Amino acid sequence: MKGNTEDKVINIVLFILMSIVTLVTLYPLYYSFIISLNDANDIAEKGFIYLSPRKFTLENFKIVFTESKLAHSFLITGARTILGTIASVLFTACVSYPLSKKYLALRSFYIRTGVITMYFFGGIIPTYLLLNSLGLIDTFLVYIIPSLYSFFNAILFINFFSSIPDALEESAKIDGANDWRVFWKIFLPLSAPILATVSLFYGVQQWNSWFDAAYYTNSPDLATLQLVLYQIISQSEGAAIAANYLGAGKQNINIIDSMKYATMVVSVVPVALAYPFLQKYFVQGMMVGSVKG
Numbered sequence: 001m002k003g004n005t006e007d008k009v010i011n012i013v014l015f016i017l018m019s020i021v022t023l024v025t026l027y028p029l030y031y032s033f034i035i036s037l038n039d040a041n042d043i044a045e046k047g048f049i050y051l052s053p054r055k056f057t058l059e060n061f062k063i064v065f066t067e068s069k070l071a072h073s074f075l076i077t078g079a080r081t082i083l084g085t086i087a088s089v090l091f092t093a094c095v096s097y098p099l100s101k102k103y104l105a106l107r108s109f110y111i112r113t114g115v116i117t118m119y120f121f122g123g124i125i126p127t128y129l130l131l132n133s134l135g136l137i138d139t140f141l142v143y144i145i146p147s148l149y150s151f152f153n154a155i156l157f158i159n160f161f162s163s164i165p166d167a168l169e170e171s172a173k174i175d176g177a178n179d180w181r182v183f184w185k186i187f188l189p190l191s192a193p194i195l196a197t198v199s200l201f202y203g204v205q206q207w208n209s210w211f212d213a214a215y216y217t218n219s220p221d222l223a224t225l226q227l228v229l230y231q232i233i234s235q236s237e238g239a240a241i242a243a244n245y246l247g248a249g250k251q252n253i254n255i256i257d258s259m260k261y262a263t264m265v266v267s268v269v270p271v272a273l274a275y276p277f278l279q280k281y282f283v284q285g286m287m288v289g290s291v292k293g
Helices: 004-035 042-044 059-066 068-099 107-119 124-133 153-165 164-176 181-189 187-210 211-215 225-246 250-292
Strands: none
Touching: 042 124, 059 068, 059 124, 059 250, 068 107, 068 181, 107 153, 107 181, 107 211, 153 164, 153 187, 164 181, 181 187, 187 250, 211 225, 225 250
């Protein structure tokens, strides 16, 4: 009886703590959403809102989708996410397949070398010089080629491939299949969970990336959504500082803020919509890819 009472108290305390954590985590997203749906002039006149839109409008989203710079950056981000994810997943899978074979010569050396890349980075300047020598600076391919391979994702692939019975490969080779055919016809079709998991990782990385757009491109035509969002935030912060000192332009600041929040919502929605469809495979892929090996 005493044990049941203690369990109930612990459950209540845990429920309260987790509710607070959930609220703290989700409220910033909810706040961004309601601000994006509220009229900017209303915020300038009556102050900020906290629970629901006071003067509902879709004008902020209309600006986001009709403003040429934002619309173009959305297309660039979508293109790099789709192409980059497909290319990275296939490339990582191709490299990971031979690394999953214990009979591969120098396998241990390759894996240890890959682990080193998880802890050490060559630096921005050497990376820039390398990309420049390859002719990738200020091109769309700078979004794709440098991010083709991540050893963390390769580890997930290696462990998943290692969990597939060797008998499948042996029987296929008896029938005359080579390694390439075994990979494409047997291992890849059986790897839906890990493919979904790694696709989610690469997709989110590509969608959220702004660093490469900021440092490795100069053309406005290659600006990504996250870079434009960063510029909007910087612009609103600069305008706020100017308004504090000069006492002017507060209405324009709120318009920029509303656009900023609307852009943030647009940038978050695609990932939020994709995750529920991949959740089943994501959990299964992470469990198999991390436990078995």
